[in-house]
Amino acid sequence: MSEAQEQRTVRCLVGKVGLDGHDRGAHVIARAFRDAGFEVIYSGLHKAPDEIVQATVQEDVDVLGISILSGAHNTLVPKIMDGLEEYGAKEDTLILVGGIIPDEDRDELLDLGVARIFGPGASMDEIVDFVRENAPDRR
Template sequence: MSTQDSEDRTIRCLVAKVGLDGHDRGAHVIARAFRDAGFEVIYSGLHKSPDEIVQAAVQEDVDALGISILSGAHNTLVPKIVEGLESYDAFEDTLVLVGGIIPDEDRDELYEMGVDGIFGPGSSMAETIEFVRENAPER
């Protein structure tokens, strides 16, 4: 792929709501911001299981997976998604982001398991978009 091709490629993102968390305003806001930034965005809808999210990420061949979670179950659900991506050899090729309410004391564990970025309340859209642009894997 030439340098020009890689600069012009469209970044594919899955914005996913996992578990019983029914608060999706933030997911809709980031999905819209990603679309406005020129990303191709797939939204999972509410109440998806970790396996459904993994299946969607693999089938849609996404560059980035944004997991929106406000329920407090991030230490249970995010590892299942990471393990699922690994089982399909898709983890290394997928930028994994977590957005929502993630306590400071839980962040290191998420980063250690391979989460690439954590964006909580107050994170700027510009910062999040730039992070995806700079870190989405080359394909």
């Protein structure tokens, strides 16, 4: 991590997309990010992919964490990635997915540009360390 990264606040959007109403994990990661000194924006429940894209762009976040437990990741994540690409925000945003993602679906999401997928049992320290090491140095 560069000295500039250590001196700035990492901005994170934790997004709940689709009809998934399970938000405990999103709240846990949002709190872990906040406790790590990151600035956290929480989207709230039931957001459409374009709402997540708009919030990512408007808030100028470094990190987008997509929390999805509905099983619709192969539909919703590509829509978010396409929207970020359209706005030129995909390359300078660290994109994470958290939730129950079957092994056979992981490569497709990673090929779309998702930096890392965290499943159940991932430690908060592991996730925070990954963000610290990989958040884009844009400021």
